[in-house]
Amino acid sequence: MNAQSKIASPPRKKLVVIGNGMAGCRAVEEILEREAERFDIVIFGAEPRVNYNRIMLSPVLAGEKTFDEIVINPAQWYDEHDITLVSGDPVRTIDRERNAVIAASGRTEQYDKLLIATGSDPFIIPVDGHDLTGVVTFRDLDDVDRMLTAAEKGGDAVVIGGGLLGLEAAHGLTLRGMNVTVIHLMPTLMERQLDEAAGYLLRQELENRGQTILTSANTKAILGVDGRVVAVELEDGSRIKADIVVMAVGIRPATALAKSAGLDCERGILVNDHMVTSDPDILAVGECVQHRGLCYGLVAPLWEMCRSLADHVTDQPSGYQGSVTSTKLKVSGIDLFSAGDFSGGEDCEDIVMRDAARGVYKRVVLKDDRIIGAVLYGDTADGNWYFDLLRNEQNVSDIREALIFGQAFASGGALADPNFAVAALSDDAEICGCNGVSKGKVVQCISGGAHSVDAVRSQCKASASCGSCTGLVESLLAISLGDEVESGPKTMCSCTSFTHDDVRRLIIEKELKLIPEVMQELHWTTPDGCSSCRPALNYYLLCAWPAEYKDDEKSRFVNERLHANIQKDGTYSVVPRMWGGLTNPRELRAIADVVEKYDAPMVKVTGGQRLDIFGIKKEDLPAVWGDLNAAGMVSGHAYGKALRTVKTCVGTEWCRFGTQDSTGFGVKLEQATWGSYMPHKFKMAVSGCPRNCAEATIKDFGVVCVDSGYELHIGGNGGIKVRATDLLCKVETEDEAMQICLGFVQLYREDAHYLERTAPWLERKGLDWIKAQLFDDPERIGRLAARFRTSQKYWQVDPWERRADGHQRKLHSHLATIRPELEDA
Amino acid sequence: MPASDKPVWLDIGPITQIEPGMAATLPVEGGEEIAVFHTMGGNFYALINKCPHKQGPLSQGIVHGDSVSCPLHNWRISLKNGKALGDDEGCTPTIPLKIDAGRIYLLREAILPGKSSPFSASLAA
Structure with a gap:
């Protein structure tokens, strides 16, 4: 019946894309690459501009790039591929009955396939004042423009959030001449990407650049005058002046549109391995989706998602398997890399290398001879190499010894034996930078009778200061003496090669004043120590710097943390101080009252001439102490290394x-x-x-x-x-x-x-x-x-008095009680 | 899908209520007390608050890496799977935990085993 001579191509299907961001456009590119003629394409974008590289907004803010430099697809790309771009007109409704979307302007488009790529929304903490003028997020170019306008006038900027995005914003604003304070809720910056040690180094560097970093700081309110922000108030009552406040506390998948259309959503829009939602005609990709329980906020997974999406819609399904991600902080001059799972664990093995002189911290986590995570600070040259080994799940047992030194070392054949590498050094090669000791001197010292690391340290000072060359000295001992190397005195614990005496001496010499600082400067081989070295370091520091040091409760044994003696049933015993073993009727009455009031099952006279009240629950301890304080008694420290x-x-x-x-x-x-x-x-x-x-x-x-x-x-x-x-x-x-x-x-x-x-x-x-x-x-x-x-x-303060006043109440209370109850009740 | 087939997650509050390196406790009426840990590396774990050795309250131990040292006899327990580490043998039950939008969730059926359908769990501070 067809009068035309040529055979009509099948009618094109219509693909509508909601979201003109990196995910939406990348998906379209992937589809076009496979089958350019398959779809008529319409892209809706909420922002009034072409597609640009969102992750490069930080360099734009910092003045290192211009907007034009970060455009991915200029206007002619849309023209060339016959794509209709509807920008500045966000989609408001998805009508699944009619297979149509309706935009804010009323514009309606029918679809055969719909792709949702709405990305994510910045999370706004709902504190008072979050809607004041001058409070901005860091998500799109408009936000960057707002920050740049504020920065022109100079003044004070407060960035709420010490994660990747927040620190990049802070860096940009600092370069633009603002006086920047970063407020971070958690004690460690970028705690999701960094361990405590790397977070400490990052903080030091940022502070050196003039930023004020406040960790464990909770924003209470944003204060304004005439509708404009003037300051940020913290939970502890302190106020920080602010001409602009950047909220960068995190992102949330933008699921509102999908939810209102009745698609299955949890945290993100649920998709299968082919990026198909609960409606087979609707696909979703990017930061708005939840795949196998995970939502991603980084760019790399997006490329992989788009590939499998394009494979699927062009009928050659491959399937997305989820991504392993890595992170780099885009702050010039700071090298920082993290990938995979570096949380460690019992069947994992940590290899840690610290070089205090160069400000380097490297940590590679192994499990079953494979790399599962890495954190690098100060030297990230091998980040990609580790990441490749991680993604390929390559067995690294052959190169394990030299792995932490990097690719050049580990894959260099004979170089993979560290002793070999050291043997190859010339006699005048410097071994110990701190004390200027050459290899020749160390070897001479060893042949002169120094047969242990300790002997070498005391005789020629090599590795006696920062200790970073301890490994080299050990290698020289092994090369020179073979099996005759004498092991030195016991180290403090397996986290360090230093003895207790070394650590105490170096804390004073190098003026180390914090536990993470000691661990970094003295090359601890574990990220946060162990239950043996943490309490020891806490004591050494408080003894060395009594005026400055702030007690670290998480490095205290339970008795010293709760200021009472734990008993086998998990209750505590309480011993009030009786000076020289003397007491009086008032004290005895108070003790008797406490025993009755808190139902203590036993009171006993101790060998040290005190009264010990047994069976007190941790929740009751502050009240017990309050009662004893009222009778003039203070802590007896029966629980302490004291x-x-x-x-x-x-x-x-x-x-x-x-x-x-x-x-x-x-x-x-x-x-x-x-x-x-x-x-x-x-x-x-x-x-x-x-x-x-x-x-x-x-x-x-x-x-x-x-x-x-x-x-x-x-x-x-x-x-x-x-x-x-x-x-x-x-x-x-x-x-x-x-x-x-x-x-x-x-x-x-x-x-x-x-x-x-x-x-x-x-x-x-x-x-x-x-x-x-x-x-x-x-x-x-x-x-x-x-x-x-x-x-x-x-x-010399009574720890009971502060606790009785409500200080550290968390340590004495439960988070909550879980009670079963009938659903109908 | 009937609701009872879906895992039910119990919201026990924001992650900020437990500082890194510390733990918090949740008594369970008719069940075993739970300890929720926040490691210095930023991980969260939930375990029954009892050491497999002599039932010491693990929540009061020193947290290091992804393990905790029991306050009673210094047994080291993996927070990932509850197993005793080193030469000791024993295992503490773990409770599946997830973090979502800055809040901590525990798997309800693991908290109150055998009381799945006619019961729900509620929080009371």
């Missing part, structure tokens, strides 16, 4: 044998030393005569009074291994005894290893060493005692 008790006998006041006021002196000692944290628990006693009823000769510091004065004893222990004290000295007055006590305590605090009682410490160092430290230089003991008193100015 001064515990000073046990006394009754002395001259009552005892017919007493020679001095042992009770009174015990009270004075306890009042001077309570609240001080120590390497381990520390007990004292004062006996009024040599009958020694207070058992002073099995205490860490014991005083035995005699007619002519005071015998001072040290290093006793009544624990697993009973040890009687050594006599330190004899003095005539209480004042002298007090001074020596404080000096001795401070020497122990500054020298002993964490969790080393005075008894093993004394045996390790020798009584003569301790005597020499205290008495050789007559001024030394005064300086030690003065440092102890300084420390007490900051740390």
Whole structure:
């Protein structure tokens, strides 16, 4: 019946695309590449412009690129492919009954296939003032224009959100001359991409560039005058001046349109492996979709999604399998890369390399001999190589030893053996940059008898400062001596090659004041330490910098975090302080009241002359302390690596044998030393005569009074291994005894290893060493005692009082209670 | 699809309520108390708040990497699968957890096993 001579091509189907962004246009490109003639195409875009590369908005803001440079598809691309672009007219409705979309202007388009590529919306935290003029998001070119206009006038910018986007905005605004403060809710910047160590380095760098970084900071409100933003108020009440506020706290898949059309959505629009939604005629792609439970906010998955979408609509289905993503921060001069899963875990293995001198932190996470994650800071040259190995799930057991040094090293045949590489170095090659020690010198030192890392450190100083060349020194020892290398003294834990002594010394020498800083500068091999080194570092830092250091509760054992002793059933016991073992009716009544009020099943007199109240629940602890505080009692620190008790006998006041006021002196000692944290628990006693009823000769510091004065004893222990004290000295007055006590305590605090009682410490160092430290230089003991008193100015506080006032209530309360209940109820 | 076939996720609040390196507890009426952990690396996990060794409250331990050291006898427990690490043997049950739009969700049926259909779970702070 057809009068025409040529055969008509089948009528084209109509493809309507909602979204003129990177995903929508890329999908169209992929389809055109496969079958240019298959569809008539209409693209709706909400923004009044052609398709551009959204991830390059940061360089536009920073002034490194212009808008024209980031356009992906100029107007002629649409013309060439006969694509109708409807820009600045967002689609409002999808009518699935009629297979049509209706835009804001009323424009209606029929479709055979509909592609939703609406991307994501910036998340706005609904605080007061979020709608003021001057509060902007960072999503499209209009936002960039708003920021640039604000930056022309200079002034103060506040960026809420220390993630990828927020930091890029902050960087741009800083370059544009604004004074920028970044407010981040979590303690670590970019916590989803970075571990604590890398986050710390990033923060340092940004602060050096003049930005103010506030972490663990919760925005309470945005304040305005005449409808214009003037400041941001934080939860703690502080205010930060702001001429512009950039909200960059995150994005949400834009699903409103799909939802209103009745398509299945959860967080994003649900799609199958071919990017088909719950309606077979409707496809979706990009940041708005949820595929196999995941939503993506990065560009790489989008390319893979678009390929499988195009394969599907052109009848050659392939299927999208999900993506592994990597992240790079686009801030010039900061090299930062993260990919995959770097959260670690029991069957994973971390390889960490830190180079403090160059500001480098590299961490590769392995599982079953394959890379599953990587974080690189300061040197990202090998980021793509690691990412390839990760994506290809390549077995890396052959190159494992040299993996962390990068591709050049690991794939270089013989170079893959680090010893080989070191052997190949010339004699004048520098091994230790800190101390300027050449390979020749180290080898000479080894052949001169230094057969361990420690011996090398002490003799030629190689690796004795920052320790980053420890591996090289170990290699030189192995090359020179083979099996004869002596292992040095025990390291602090398996996270570090340094001993306790090294760490303590370097904390002071290098003025390290934070746990992550110690871990970075001393090349910790784990990202955040372990339960053995964290509490030790926390103690070493508080001892070294008493005025500045802020206690890190997450590095405290439970008893010191909750200021009570955990018992086998998970309840706690509470011991209020009774100075020198003295008490009175008011205190006893308060204790009796607490026992009844909180239903404590047991009260017991302790070996240190205190009363111990058992069976208190963690939720009740603050109230118990409040009641005890009200009767004048403070924490007894029975739970702490701290001064515990000073046990006394009754002395001259009552005892017919007493020679001095042992009770009174015990009270004075306890009042001077309570609240001080120590390497381990520390007990004292004062006996009024040599009958020694207070058992002073099995205490860490014991005083035995005699007619002519005071015998001072040290290093006793009544624990697993009973040890009687050594006599330190004899003095005539209480004042002298007090001074020596404080000096001795401070020497122990500054020298002993964490969790080393005075008894093993004394045996390790020798009584003569301790005597020499205290008495050789007559001024030394005064300086030690003065440092102890300084420390007490900051740390002699009753931790119970703050908790009773509601401080750290979280530690004592449950998140919530889960109760089952009938659905009909 | 009938609603009961779909997994039900219980919203237990924003991720910001637990600081990295810390844990929080959720007592369950008629069930075992749950500990929710936030690691320094930014991961969240939920486990029954009991060490397989002597039932120590794991929520009170020191969190490092993706493991926690029990406060009673220092057993190290993997937060990923509840297994004791190193030379110790034992396992603490884990509760499936997901994070969505800054909030923490626990899988309801794992919290109240055997009470699936006629019961729902509600939060009470």
